[in-house]
Amino acid sequence: MRSAxxxxxxxxxARIRDAAVxxxxxxxxxxxxxxxxxxxxxxxxxxxxxxGSKDRLRAECDAHVLATIxxxxxxxxxxxxxxxxxxxxxxVETYAPLVAYVLRSIQHGGELARTFYExxxxxxxxxxxxxxxxxxxxPSRDEAARARFLTQQALGGLLVSxxxxxxxxPAQLGARLRAHMDxxxxxxxxxxxxxxxxxxxMLDAYLVYVTDPPAGTPAADPRPTS
Amino acid sequence: MRSAxxxxxxxxxARIRDAAVxxxxxxxxxxxxxxxxxxxxxxxxxxxxxxGSKDRLRAECDAHVLATIxxxxxxxxxxxxxxxxxxxxxxVETYAPLVAYVLRSIQHGGELARTFYExxxxxxxxxxxxxxxxxxxxPSRDEAARARFLTQQALGGLLVSxxxxxxxxPAQLGARLRAHMDxxxxxxxxxxxxxxxxxxxMLDAYLVYVTDPPAGTPAADPRPTS
DNA sequence: CAGAACACTAACCGAGTGTTCAGCCCGTGC
DNA sequence: GCACGGGCTGAACACTCGGTTAGTGTTCTG
Numbered sequence: 001m002r003s004a005x006x007x008x009x010x011x012x013x014a015r016i017r018d019a020a021v022x023x024x025x026x027x028x029x030x031x032x033x034x035x036x037x038x039x040x041x042x043x044x045x046x047x048x049x050x051x052g053s054k055d056r057l058r059a060e061c062d063a064h065v066l067a068t069i070x071x072x073x074x075x076x077x078x079x080x081x082x083x084x085x086x087x088x089x090x091x092v093e094t095y096a097p098l099v100a101y102v103l104r105s106i107q108h109g110g111e112l113a114r115t116f117y118e119x120x121x122x123x124x125x126x127x128x129x130x131x132x133x134x135x136x137x138x139p140s141r142d143e144a145a146r147a148r149f150l151t152q153q154a155l156g157g158l159l160v161s162x163x164x165x166x167x168x169x170p171a172q173l174g175a176r177l178r179a180h181m182d183x184x185x186x187x188x189x190x191x192x193x194x195x196x197x198x199x200x201x202m203l204d205a206y207l208v209y210v211t212d213p214p215a216g217t218p219a220a221d222p223r224p225t226s
Numbered sequence: 227m228r229s230a231x232x233x234x235x236x237x238x239x240a241r242i243r244d245a246a247v248x249x250x251x252x253x254x255x256x257x258x259x260x261x262x263x264x265x266x267x268x269x270x271x272x273x274x275x276x277x278g279s280k281d282r283l284r285a286e287c288d289a290h291v292l293a294t295i296x297x298x299x300x301x302x303x304x305x306x307x308x309x310x311x312x313x314x315x316x317x318v319e320t321y322a323p324l325v326a327y328v329l330r331s332i333q334h335g336g337e338l339a340r341t342f343y344e345x346x347x348x349x350x351x352x353x354x355x356x357x358x359x360x361x362x363x364x365p366s367r368d369e370a371a372r373a374r375f376l377t378q379q380a381l382g383g384l385l386v387s388x389x390x391x392x393x394x395x396p397a398q399l400g401a402r403l404r405a406h407m408d409x410x411x412x413x414x415x416x417x418x419x420x421x422x423x424x425x426x427x428m429l430d431a432y433l434v435y436v437t438d439p440p441a442g443t444p445a446a447d448p449r450p451t452s
Numbered sequence: 453c454a455g456a457a458c459a460c461t462a463a464c465c466g467a468g469t470g471t472t473c474a475g476c477c478c479g480t481g482c
Numbered sequence: 483g484c485a486c487g488g489g490c491t492g493a494a495c496a497c498t499c500g501g502t503t504a505g506t507g508t509t510c511t512g
Binding site: 030106107108109113114117135136137138140141142145146148149150152153154155156157158159160161163164166183184185186187188189190191192193194195196197198199200202203206210 | 256332333334335339340343361362363364366367368371372374375376378379380381382383384385386387389390392409410411412413414415416417418419420421422423424425426428429432436
């Protein structure tokens, strides 16, 4: 579809899409079409005229954000995965709205959220595998679970921080994320380097527990009558 | 306020409040008063008659959930803090809606969310302090930051997991949270026991970086021309 | 210049929202 | 018997929402 001239993408349609991305990222997906239209400097029906419905506008925003960030992912290959990419990207003023949109999307759930999340998990798995191969990262008993765990926690921590102390001005999102990283780096590096426990008792206990669970269903089913 | 007879709290008013907590937890705070009223088996105006406005109903739900969970917190003093309390509580069928409400609240932000979060952070700080004193937990260079970091990540991970794969039936929330803990326990214990890195290079590099930052703005400025 | 195609808007629609109001039902006190 | 008052409801209000329609200019094409 959309076989029109390339200049088509530089006109009001793109303006509306960008305004929608910015508004969605700022205020969530419950914002009205009229607000978006006003931001773009057009009338509300024109939004529908171009995108058909609010859902399709949302879908187009998803695709746009996904494509834009994916195209800039190769460049920003840093030492840490997952959230670090978003933080780096949010520093660049232009991409801050896109990052806000992604975070809003993950907070809200839905298809794009899962897509991004799975991509982050895959990235983390690659990084960890490379680290293990290089000898800088300890191997895990379940590499996939560890990659998922780490990205889930990193992304979730970011989200909690941002939800509890929301950033009003999207221009300050970059600084805000940087502050989050600053607050998190020391505890994270401590934990990643030395761990938390002084001995292996809890881990060992869990390992024998999980390989040889105490007879019957563990704790989920209070009455294992079957 | 509410100096009425104690039986007042067992009637429709309480029924509406409970229905509201359940619905808010299930579908978020955007649900209509009519839906809540229907759940409670009353008319929509009666909800207003009892609570004045939707906001005040929300506030009353907040207070109720906060009081109920706080009163049961002393009992469920477990080994891990923060999210573990919620998981334990969600196992009990009666409290599952309350837990859903809390998580929904943290996802949404607002006052109650901050209240709960800060309480969790304080709890984690206590646990960690006790662990350090008992010699089972390594001391940190910044205990407050570590407590905040750990609860933020644990809570955020829970939230991300639940948002990306939402649970439809509130009765399954307990099982769902238990599954999350199962998926997370092994990587977490591995990380807490052995850490992630094989050497101290990154931590040491960060420590000298943070105590003696390279002149000028550190990393935010891509062109340290100075 | 005619005419089609396009970008765009004012006015409107039906649905759903929180909220208000007049009044019903029913137990209680005179 | 009857007024009364509180729990409660149906109808309706004012408002906003996403979406539709009909019609305006503008612009490009032949």
